[in-house]
Structures are given as structure tokens and as C-alpha cells.
Amino acid sequence: MTAVADPAPTPASSPADSDLVRAARGLPVRRTPVWFMRQAGRSLPEYRALRAGTRMLEACQDPDLVTEITLQPVRRHGVDAAILFSDIVLPLVVAGVDIEIKPGVGPVVAHPVRTVADVDALPPLEPDRLAFLATAVRRLVAELGTTPLIGFAGAPFTLATYLIEGGPSKEHARTKAFMYAEPQAWGRLLDRLAVSAATFLNTQVDAGASAVQLFDSWAGVLSAADYAERVLPHSRAVLDGLGDRDVPRIHFGVGTGELLPLIGDAGADVVGVDWRVPLDEAARRVGPHRSLQGNLDPAVLLADRATVDREVRRVVEQGRAARGHVFNLGHGVLPETDAGVLTHVVELVHELTTR
Numbered sequence: 001m002t003a004v005a006d007p008a009p010t011p012a013s014s015p016a017d018s019d020l021v022r023a024a025r026g027l028p029v030r031r032t033p034v035w036f037m038r039q040a041g042r043s044l045p046e047y048r049a050l051r052a053g054t055r056m057l058e059a060c061q062d063p064d065l066v067t068e069i070t071l072q073p074v075r076r077h078g079v080d081a082a083i084l085f086s087d088i089v090l091p092l093v094v095a096g097v098d099i100e101i102k103p104g105v106g107p108v109v110a111h112p113v114r115t116v117a118d119v120d121a122l123p124p125l126e127p128d129r130l131a132f133l134a135t136a137v138r139r140l141v142a143e144l145g146t147t148p149l150i151g152f153a154g155a156p157f158t159l160a161t162y163l164i165e166g167g168p169s170k171e172h173a174r175t176k177a178f179m180y181a182e183p184q185a186w187g188r189l190l191d192r193l194a195v196s197a198a199t200f201l202n203t204q205v206d207a208g209a210s211a212v213q214l215f216d217s218w219a220g221v222l223s224a225a226d227y228a229e230r231v232l233p234h235s236r237a238v239l240d241g242l243g244d245r246d247v248p249r250i251h252f253g254v255g256t257g258e259l260l261p262l263i264g265d266a267g268a269d270v271v272g273v274d275w276r277v278p279l280d281e282a283a284r285r286v287g288p289h290r291s292l293q294g295n296l297d298p299a300v301l302l303a304d305r306a307t308v309d310r311e312v313r314r315v316v317e318q319g320r321a322a323r324g325h326v327f328n329l330g331h332g333v334l335p336e337t338d339a340g341v342l343t344h345v346v347e348l349v350h351e352l353t354t355r
């Protein structure tokens with residue numbers, strides 16, 4: 001059922017009462033909440049200016065920079081949520097794994113995990129090394145007022161792809177080969193990654209984040225059977241690791257049309273959907289007990305205004321089939337996107353859905 005507005009909507013009294021959190025729980029909203037994956041980043045000139053001269057993974061560990069970069073898209077676009085400026089590989093970096101983020105490429109691992117011994121040599125993440133993260137989150141929560149902060153972590157499978165491939169990959173063939181050839185070491189690797197992801201998430205929630213997103217960006221390369229047996233239990237462990245922390249859980253991957261029910265079953269309140277499956281169909285696949293997030297194709301934002309408007313309207317309409325809808329893109333903002341178009345999309349979604 002589509003969430004219906006209160007007769008006389010009053011402004012949110014706290015982040016926990018925000019439209020983002022309400023939509024995620026399937027409660028009535030004032031208007032459909034909007035945020036964008038990669039809303040902080042190269043589409044913003046003020047981001048490029050602030051980041052100049054600082055390496056990505058250094059910036060992520062500097063509470064001043066994290067706070068400012070996280071707030072930039074909230075100020076500029078009026079989005080309904082902030083997402084912490086960080087990266088999915090950060091828990092590994094903090095634990096001592098030698099990783100660099102190469103501009104225009106992505107994370108590159110100096111010594112990829114290729115053997116059982118490599119798995120057992122991975123350093124654990126000590127929670128007391130995350131003080132910078134708790135500081136940044138506390139500052140952000142103070143600055144954001146009633147706007148919720150979304151904390152996030154990379155899911156075990158997607159992190160394993162970077163560790164095993166040594167960098168970005170299309171087919172993830174080495175990852176799958178290791179998964180099939182060394183099922184026990186695979187299980188230990190994903191267990192470890194689940195523990196560090198849970199530590200990373202819990203630090204953010206304990207410091208005041210109002211929702212979390214687990215990014216399993218590359219899970220869509222797996223069959224449903226392999227995902228269910230070899231990956232889902234570890235993602236569930238991350239989300240279960242939140243314990244009784246009462247924040248909504250968003251769970252997202254790209255190309256996961258065939259996995260959507262399982263992505264939900266791993267313990268999500270909200271299933272993130274890319275542009276390949278329309279939201280009304282996605283709602284049928286995940287069932288009536290979960291909300292949806294998505295799913296405008298990021299490339300649409302490079303098209304003319306009439307196309308943008310038509311596609312935004314379509315996503316909003318199809319999203320009405322969901323228990324609750326968080327408007328987003330189907331994947332991250334492309335760096336060449338005009339920031340003005342993002343602001344326009346926020347305004348249009350609000351206009352179309354204000355009751």
C-alpha cells in the first residue's frame with residue numbers, strides 16, 4: 001500500500017521523525033524523501049575545491065573535511081538526508097590493509113588476497129581506531145538538526161571482490177573462483193569482513209546516525225542460489241550486528257533484479273533498486289513488508305530537461321506501489337552531472353508528492 005500523508009503535516013521534530021525514516025518504516029510521509037548516492041563528490045565544484053590536494057582516503061579520516069563535504073549537498077540541493085562522506089574500503093584501510101583509491105579508477109589493493117594464508121593474515125579492525133569517525137558523526141548530527149544522517153558500510157561480498165581482484169573488475173572471475181575453490185576460507189573471509197563492517201556501522205549509529213545503508217554494489221554478478229548460500233548469511237550478520245539499535249536498514253546492490261527478495265530477506269527495511277527493474281515490479285518482488293529506494297538511471301540526468309522530468313515522474317508514480325518510497329538514483333551520481341539538475345530533481349519530487 002502507498003504511504004498516505006497525515007491530514008495536516010507538521011515539520012519533523014527530530015531525524016527519527018523525518019520523512020526518510022518514516023518512508024523506510026512504511027509510515028505516512030509529508031512528501032517523498034530524496035537523496036542521491038554519491039551526492040557528495042565530483043558533481044559539486046565546492047567538493048572539488050575542498051578536496052584539491054588531499055587524497056581520498058586521507059580526507060575520509062579528517063573529521064573537519066568529512067563534516068564539510070557531507071554537508072555540501074544538503075545545503076546546495078535540500079536533500080532529505082545526508083550520507084556520511086567515507087568509502088566502503090575505509091574499515092580495511094584503518095585496519096592496516098594497503099589500499100589506495102585511484103582517481104577515476106577506484107580502490108586498488110597492493111597485495112590482493114589470493115590464498116587461504118592471505119585470508120588468515122588479514123588484520124582485524126580495532127574499534128578504538130574509529131575515534132575520528134565517531135567525532136565526525138557527532139559533529140554532523142549536531143549540524144544537521146532534523147535532517148537524518150545515513151551511515152553506511154560495504155557488504156562482505158563487495159569488499160571481498162576488491163580484496164581478491166586487487167581492484168575494480170567487470171566479471172569478478174577471480175572472486176568467484178576463490179568462492180568455489182576454497183569454500184571454507186571464503187566463509188572465514190566474509191565472516192571477518194562482516195565483523196569489521198558491523199563495527200564500522202555500529203560506531204556510526206552509536207554516534208547518532210539515523211539510518212544505515214549496506215552497499216553490496218557488485219552482488220548482482222551472482223546467481224540467486226550462490227548469493228543465498230555463500231553471501232546472504234554474511235550480509236545478514238552485518239545487519240543483525242546492529243542488535244537493538246533502532247535505525248532503518250537500507251540494502252542495495254546493482255543488477256540485483258533476480259536477488260531482490262533475498263536482498264530484503266537479509267534483514268532490510270528498504271531494498272535499493274537500480275534502474276533495470278521498475279519500482280512497481282520491484283515492489284511485487286520484495287513483498288508488502290519492505291520499502292523501496294531508487295531508481296532513476298543516473299545517465300538520465302545527462303539528458304534534456306523534458307526527459308529528466310518525464311523519468312522523474314515515472315519513478316515517482318511507480319514508487320507509489322511500494323510500502324514506502326525513498327527517491328534516489330539507481331546508482332551513484334555520475335561525476336559529469338550538472339549540479340543544478342540534481343537540485344531540480346529534489347524540487348520536482350517534492351512538488352509531485354507534497355500532500
Ligand SMILES: Cc1c2[nH]c(c1CCC(=O)O)Cc1[nH]c(c(CCC(=O)O)c1C)Cc1[nH]c(c(CCC(=O)O)c1C)Cc1[nH]c(c(C)c1CCC(=O)O)C2
Nearest residue numbers: 037038039040041085086087088103104105106215217332
Ligand atoms: C563500490 C563503492 C566504492 N565506494 C562506495 C561504493 C559503493 C557504492 C557504489 O556502488 O558506488 C561507497 C561510497 N563512496 C563514497 C561514498 C560517500 C557518500 C556519497 O554517496 O555521497 C560512498 C557511500 C565517496 C567516494 N568514493 C570515491 C569517490 C571519488 C573520489 C574523488 O572524488 O577523488 C567518492 C566521492 C572513490 C571510489 N570508491 C569506490 C569507487 C568505485 C570509487 C570511484 C573511483 C573514481 O571514479 O574516482 C568504491
